[in-house]
Amino acid sequence: MRANFIFSEVWIGLRRNLTMTVAVIVTVAIGMALLGVGLMINSQISTMKDFWSDKVEVSVFLCKKNDPFPACKGSGGVNAQEQAALSQQIKAMPQVESVSFEDSAHAYEVFKTTNSGNTVLLSAIRAEDMPESFRVKLKDPDTYTAVIEQLKGAPGVSNVVNQKEILEKFFALLESLRWAALVVAIILVFAATLLIGNTVRLSAYNRRRETGIMRLVGASNIYIQLPFVMEGVIAGLIGGVMSGVLLMVSKVFLFDKVQVYLANTVLTWETVTKVILITLIFGVVICILASFVTLRRYLRV
């Protein structure tokens, strides 16, 4: 096999169909980038699920003085007796693994760190404004309904909030984002295969003289087909590299920005590299397949 011969043929072919080649590269780049974003969201969802699975709690908020919650009306705030009774009741529940008490001061500390950027909010709220709560950790986070049923409306309880429920809404949002990215990626991959098919067809037409002579003098099928397939592969590779750049940009400017709100679940460069490799290989394989399938139809060998 004469490599320089193949490459000069490929170069001529790519230049001759420049507009088609650019169309293929752009479609592959965007398609693979969206596929990559889908994979990256996917990996985020699973790291976040792992991270939160042993941390989700049910928060049982207690009534304060003049609390606007309907359950607290006229109670004048929780009293020590009610608080002790609640503590007893929660500890007695079979689903509960552990329970801790968070007072106003501690709640304010937590509030301060999570809203460290928001000075207006911080200056408006004082430590006394923060509600006190029991933080209940369940043996199995999925068994929250019974616990919530029993504690809602118990004397001194203003509200019961299940973190898992909030997180699930958030995960559902992420999951639909992932599906949207993957569906658009599939459509673009489909468009890319059609474009590649068209490019190869044009190329086969432009080079019909050469391929006719090659057949005649006994060039092997691989030798005749390789320049066409290489055109697809090179367009796919360039598109793949561009999608890699897009993915790195989206990690720095999108994922890392969102990550600020979701502690401890950083999208690692290792994952990004893995995703880029997967999309690159996938893109090139798609290009090879599309080229081969079209060649079978348009290039008699």
Added chain:
Amino acid sequence: MIHFDNVTKVYANQNRPALDHVSVDVDKGEFVFLVGPSGSGKSTFLRLVLKEERPDSGVIQVAGKDLSRLSNFKVPHLRRRIGCVFQDFRLLPNKNVYENVAFALEVIGKPRRFIRKVVPEVVELVGLEGKAHRMPDELSGGEQQRVAMARAFVNRPMILLADEPTGNIDPATSIGIMKVLDRINRTGTTVVMATHDAAIVDSMRKRVVELEDGKIVRDQSRGVYGQAY
């Protein structure tokens, strides 16, 4: 070298066979004219030898190999041992004489040193020395056909098939083309030339196989084109 035994070829969507129970033998080193009017099956015969077409019945052997048993994978190797020349030259317009001839060797993966050695030899054999760097559009029809012959012969094929090689060339120039074919034949290469140029056939006095409506109507050594013409 070429053996046809009761070969019939009917193209799809045609009721009349292009070749009808044709049996013929061409020996190694022979020079054979395949004559007959247009549509008599000459080109079909040549395409069957190349395995560009498949017969509907009968046996074709080339260099002792039964073509029906030759896998598609091995067809290129058969074609490497058969040179082809056509009426329309089939040169690459963007390559010069040397590159057109070298192309035939490049695409079968011959080493560059070999190519640099043999291409000038063949260019000289066909009488184009000094014109290796001309482009096809800077050559006459006769010279372009010589390039095509150089390309067909550069890999030293055992068989050379020529399909009306003088069809686009004036009679005076045709004589030169025939001299080159004769020279190639003298190196031991079997030559089969399809033509309906009576003057050329008469002047060469070689074996003549005449086809009519796909049937062999005459097979004569040292023949002429035919009394009817």
